Amino acid sequence: MLRCGWPPAIVYHRATLKTPLFRVSAAEMIPHSAPVPIAMSLSPEQVRQVAHLARLQLNPEQVEPYARQLTDILGMVDRLSSADTASVSPMAHPLDMVQRLRPDLISEADRRDDYQAIAPETQDGLYLVPKVIE
Numbered sequence: 001m002l003r004c005g006w007p008p009a010i011v012y013h014r015a016t017l018k019t020p021l022f023r024v025s026a027a028e029m030i031p032h033s034a035p036v037p038i039a040m041s042l043s044p045e046q047v048r049q050v051a052h053l054a055r056l057q058l059n060p061e062q063v064e065p066y067a068r069q070l071t072d073i074l075g076m077v078d079r080l081s082s083a084d085t086a087s088v089s090p091m092a093h094p095l096d097m098v099q100r101l102r103p104d105l106i107s108e109a110d111r112r113d114d115y116q117a118i119a120p121e122t123q124d125g126l127y128l129v130p131k132v133i134e
Contacts, residue, residue: 040078041071 042050044063047070051058058066112125121128 040074042067042074 044067047063047067048058050070051066116122116125116127119127
């Protein structure tokens with residue numbers, strides 16, 4: 001099930017906007033206000049500790065809402081980790097695309113000697129520059 005707040009939708013392939021990736025029905029959706037059942041929830045003290053470690057300043061009235069929101073996020077992660085992915089092969093990119101690569105051939109002549117001939121100072125094939133940091 002997907003947690004979202006819009007009506008049933010068809011999610012399309014981003015590149016073509018024609019090929020449906022999957023369809024979401026109203027029965028599969030959970031309204032935004034519905035709690036996500038999870039095994040773990042964060043206490044306000046844990047939220048304060050995480051905020052301290054992240055160097056975030058939270059007002060006291062922000063702690064409770066953040067605790068609920070972070071608990072909901074952990075619930076979604078818990079749901080995702082319980083999904084059966086045994087039949088899904090790993091992929092490098094979510095879109096079915098192939099990167100066009102050019103052949104690895106030398107396309108230009110080595111002109112290092114020409115460029116170094118007009119440089120102010122060179123040594124052993126390297127450019128010498130003035131020292132700027134003492």
